[in-house]
Amino acid sequence: MEKVILVAVHLQDHMNFEEELEEMKQLILACEMEVSSTLIQKLRNPNKKTCINAGKVEEVAHRLYLDEVQTVVFNCDLSPSQQQALQSIWNCEVMDRTYLILQIFQKRAKTKEAFLQVEVATLQYFLPRLKGSYTHMDRQKGGNRNKGLGEKKIEIDSRTISVQIQRAKKELKQLEAQRKLQRQQRNKNQIKKVCLVGYTNTGKSSILNAMVSKQVFEKDMLFATLTTSTRKIQYNHHEFLLSDTVGFVSNLPHSLVEAFHSTLEEILDADLLIHVMDLNSKNLEAQKEVTLQTLSQLKADSIPIINVYNKCDLSGHMYPLVQNQNVYMSAKEDVGPLLEVIDSFLFKTREMKFKIPYGNVFYQIQKQGKILEKEYLEDGIVLKVEMDEEFVSNYIKYLE
Structure with missing residues (x-):
């Protein structure tokens, strides 16, 4: 099982920190990973560049070396720039809370609908994170008319992801329409x-x-x-x-x-x-x-x-x-x-007494109610029935 370092950001106004920290460990376990170390950072406000302060960044780097792990998981959400900055500093994978849950959902998806739903959420997560993914592809020419290769690659990938999102959403709409028809049939x-x-x-x-x-x-x-x-x-x-x-x-x-x-x-x-x-x-x-x-x-x-x-x-x-x-x-x-x-x-039920003729009425009542007592007479059957109130009106003329 892959080992990870858990970085837990504890903001001052956070009342349920301990409970959510325990839940985070359970989420990591559900993602088939194991926490090797937990580092807690108490903050008034997150650092805009790296979420945690510089001292904690160095402490995590040292712990990565000691624990020999390649993944850091945060208990909170990171902005694309924060995530990219930390990955660059530590040279390892950095996962925030949303991405961790997305990973769990990807592992658990079994049906076509679930796959599509997870695909849409994952693509929407990665779309704003394209910027900065191509820093190795520097501008080759200056000026407004000549863009570098990196910018072109981002534009292409952005369009590709947008098309994939629209395609998945269209398929989900079709499945949603099928589900709606099924619900209408059940209501009918x-x-x-x-x-x-x-x-x-x-x-x-x-x-x-x-x-x-x-x-x-x-x-x-x-x-x-x-x-x-x-x-x-x-x-x-x-x-x-x-x-x-x-x-x-x-x-x-x-x-x-x-x-x-x-x-x-x-x-x-x-x-x-x-x-x-x-x-x-x-x-x-x-x-x-x-x-x-x-x-x-x-x-x-x-x-x-x-x-x-x-x-x-x-x-x-x-x-x-x-x-x-x-x-x-x-x-x-x-x-x-x-x-x-x-x-x-x-099911709101009432006890009723009916006298019905021999024939189909008996079988209808048997389907829609619970027969408690019955007595066979020459001119019909006397029934004591426990029946839902919504069905009683169908048999008013047979009331005893």
Whole structure:
């Protein structure tokens, strides 16, 4: 596993530095790299040229030599000029937080849509970083009319990248249109939809897998899932669609939110959101806030939400337990309590008594309700049925 040096910039007004530093180490691990040394720089304001001060630049250079590593990772975003200056000084690869997350997304992308979304975000990241990449190609002639070879190369590459971005966005538009048609078909079928949302690696995919036979990928690592997986769930004579979405993370780069907009748009069509949290996490409250902020950014904060505190088996908290809109559980052991809460929220039922004629009506009621009692008479069948309120109007004439 490749070793890297982590440079952590701690600004004075940064309140959650320790939590975000730990998350950064997890992101590096998710990128299949290992932190050999962590150097912390306390600053009032970042240095405009190198982000960190001159003394810390020398300290990092010395640590690169001692640790024999070729990569430095920053816990913050760097401007193109800062990144280029540091790479020139240290003669090694310098990665900022956004580029690290892009690398993770590239490794995790499995579907065509995910590949295109990551491609767009990556190309947009590199476009402003072309300038300064051709310093070895100096101007050969002066004057306004005769440009050097370096400038020509930048212009060509800039146009190439812009064309690639437009091509990828066009393909994404086509996939987005297909996804929109699928959503319209689901809405036409009037099937309820539930979305699993939350911080990355809180157990969303584990919950989905516990409810279905066709499994989705899950692993104990950040950003294990980049695509939205949807499965039909059948429970208590009801059906609904359950979707697993890409996990959130603090300060998720805007380019990634924009690139994954069509995927995250699934959330907006949900009748109910399941906010999954890792009760065992030390950063529970901060992660909860990140999720709520992201939902607000997506304009999905008005959708009803159920809070699921997962991994209770690791935390010592009592489970399974349901308290109003809060569910305490372990996805590895039992998702029954969560299914009950979802069912009771989505489907408002009433107990009704019908007298129906022999024939197709019986089979229709059997599909749309739960038959509790039945009595066969000469002139029909008397049924005691638990039925969703939306279907009751179809059988008013048969009410007893």
